Amino acid sequence: MEKRVHQSIEQVFNVPFTYQVFFTEDLFSSANGLFADLVKGDKVPKVYMVLDEGVVQHHPGLIAAIKAYASEHREVFTLCAEPLVVPGGEQVKNDQQYFQQVLKATHEYGIDRHSYIVGLGGGALLDMVGFAATIAHRGIRHIRIPTTVLSQNDSGVGVKNGINAYGKKNYLGAFAPPYAVINDAQFLQTLEERDWRSGISEALKVALIKDASFFVWIEQQALDLMDKSHSSMQELIYRCAQMHMDHISSGDPFEAGSSRPLDFGHWSAHKLEHLSDYRIRHGEAVAIGIALDTMYSFLAGMISENELNRVVDVIVKLGFELYVPELSGDSLLKGLEEFREHLGGELTIMLLDKIGSGVEVHQMDPALVRNAVEKLNQLQLTNSRA
Numbered sequence: 358m359e360k361r362v363h364q365s366i367e368q369v370f371n372v373p374f375t376y377q378v379f380f381t382e383d384l385f386s387s388a389n390g391l392f393a394d395l396v397k398g399d400k401v402p403k404v405y406m407v408l409d410e411g412v413v414q415h416h417p418g419l420i421a422a423i424k425a426y427a428s429e430h431r432e433v434f435t436l437c438a439e440p441l442v443v444p445g446g447e448q449v450k451n452d453q454q455y456f457q458q459v460l461k462a463t464h465e466y467g468i469d470r471h472s473y474i475v476g477l478g479g480g481a482l483l484d485m486v487g488f489a490a491t492i493a494h495r496g497i498r499h500i501r502i503p504t505t506v507l508s509q510n511d512s513g514v515g516v517k518n519g520i521n522a523y524g525k526k527n528y529l530g531a532f533a534p535p536y537a538v539i540n541d542a543q544f545l546q547t548l549e550e551r552d553w554r555s556g557i558s559e560a561l562k563v564a565l566i567k568d569a570s571f572f573v574w575i576e577q578q579a580l581d582l583m584d585k586s587h588s589s590m591q592e593l594i595y596r597c598a599q600m601h602m603d604h605i606s607s608g609d610p611f612e613a614g615s616s617r618p619l620d621f622g623h624w625s626a627h628k629l630e631h632l633s634d635y636r637i638r639h640g641e642a643v644a645i646g647i648a649l650d651t652m653y654s655f656l657a658g659m660i661s662e663n664e665l666n667r668v669v670d671v672i673v674k675l676g677f678e679l680y681v682p683e684l685s686g687d688s689l690l691k692g693l694e695e696f697r698e699h700l701g702g703e704l705t706i707m708l709l710d711k712i713g714s715g716v717e718v719h720q721m722d723p724a725l726v727r728n729a730v731e732k733l734n735q736l737q738l739t740n741s742r743a
């Protein structure tokens with residue numbers, strides 16, 4: 358008789374994830390019941406707030422408004438400590454002291470799995486706070502209140518959290534859907550011009566790989582967006598957030614495979630952010646990354662010159678650069694290998710086969726990448742002379 362060498366028990370279960378992204382204004386005004394309704398339960402939960410210093414500086418009444426709101430709704434929830442204010446921007450993901458501060462607070466204030474940790478700020482702060490909330494007690498509910506265009510239309514509405522380590526972006530992190538996301542349009546009014554513009558590149562990205570009509574809409578709205586039209590921006594954010602969320606639920610939400618369609622334009626963007634010591638913001642780097650991969654798609658014979666020109670024109674109209682010196686060094690191409698490592702497995706890069714349709718490739722020709730960089734450099738020079 359054949360000897361049995363191993364046994365197994367198969368375990369299968371499904372955990373459904375649901376979360377809502379709300380769109381509102383003046384979240385902490387007494388007339389707005391959204392936040393209180395969201396955290397209302399049988400017991401009075403603790404709420405711990407982590408705020409982006411950049412937002413607090415531009416909204417000096419914010420902390421007082423949060424406290425007044427909490428006091429008004431004291432039967433629904435309680436602020437278990439003073440809101441923690443930490444710097445905004447990449448610094449909060451690069452320097453682990455802020456991440457440690459949030460973890461320590463969970464210990465000091467007894468923040469448990471029936472409590473809520475609320476991150477309010479740009480994408481960088483939300484990534485950091487979400488990660489701390491995810492690992493303390495194996496997951497405390499976290500609510501995100503994104504305050505930049507990029508975080509309202511892209512980074513804040515998804516399932517990824519993390520911080521940077523070993524000089525690499527998002528090296529430590531976890532997939533964890535938020536309890537809810539609240540987009541308050543009011544915050545966007547105080548964004549610096551760069552941050553207003555920055556998140557538009559993520560909308561351009563999804564439009565180019567998935568939806569030609571959205572691309573046409575962005576082409577038509579480009580000047581209004583640059584004029585700070587709030588109604589255009591609200592529509593852009595809503596459409597882009599919707600497309601991101603649809604993509605996450607219909608595809609591979611926890612990115613088990615090597616395919617990363619929403620990372621169009623991102624292999625070089627991540628590298629540029631790092632090479633420039635984060636002088637170049639994520640969204641700005643993504644715009645350049647889109648220009649590079651679109652130029653590459655053209656040089657590889659995948660899209661027409663007319664399509665290339667339309668993409669380049671819209672990037673320029675939105676006030677982004679096409680070229681930065683960091684593109685020309687030898688280090689850029691290392692970004693490809695780092696991107697592969699980050700995906701694990703096979704290199705998979707999204708390129709364009711027409712406007713509104715992406716196609717994945719598994720290698721990029723270094724000579725063609727260099728050629729694409731040189732062409733962008735020339736275009737930028739021509740534009741600056743015009």
Ligand SMILES: NC(=O)c1ccc[n+]([C@@H]2O[C@H](COP(=O)([O-])OP(=O)(O)OC[C@H]3O[C@@H](n4cnc5c(N)ncnc54)[C@H](O)[C@@H]3O)[C@@H](O)[C@H]2O)c1
Pocket residue numbers: 409410411412415444445446447450478479480481482484504505506507508511512513515516517518526544545546547548549552555556638639640
């Ligand atoms: N988790 C994801 O899926 C995902 C996706 C894309 C990007 N990201 C990450 O998001 C980060 C970029 O986020 P971002 O573009 O939102 O910028 P950011 O978080 O870097 O913030 C930029 C600056 O804006 C300030 N700020 C934020 N809100 C403000 C407001 N309302 N008024 C005035 N100033 C304000 C901040 O203090 C900061 O100085 C990067 O770390 C990137 O890696 C994450």
Ligand SMILES: [Zn+2]
Pocket residue numbers: 511559623639643
């Ligand atoms: Zn991005």
